[in-house]
Amino acid sequence: MALKRDVASKLAVLITSAFGLVAALAWNGAIKAIFVEFFGTASTLVPMIVYAFVVAIVAVLATIWIGRIAEKAK
Numbered sequence: 001m002a003l004k005r006d007v008a009s010k011l012a013v014l015i016t017s018a019f020g021l022v023a024a025l026a027w028n029g030a031i032k033a034i035f036v037e038f039f040g041t042a043s044t045l046v047p048m049i050v051y052a053f054v055v056a057i058v059a060v061l062a063t064i065w066i067g068r069i070a071e072k073a074k
Contacts, residue, residue, distance in 0.1 A: 028055075031051070031054075031055060032051065035047055035050070035051050
């Protein structure tokens with residue numbers, strides 16, 4: 001019985017992670033489309049670097065925000 005619970009638990013984590021990846025890829029496409037609107041083609045170096053920088057900053061800020069929410073929930 002413990003093995004079944006462990007397998008079910010791991011599958012739940014795996015499926016949740018997969019949905020998170022799909023959502024991240026969807027946001028990636030949306031953000032790239034926004035950058036194409038503002039910078040034109042995204043294949044040049046400067047827009048790619050700006051995109052990577054902005055996404056990294058947003059990821060850091062979101063991580064801090066989520067961490068604070070999690071701490072308050074405890």
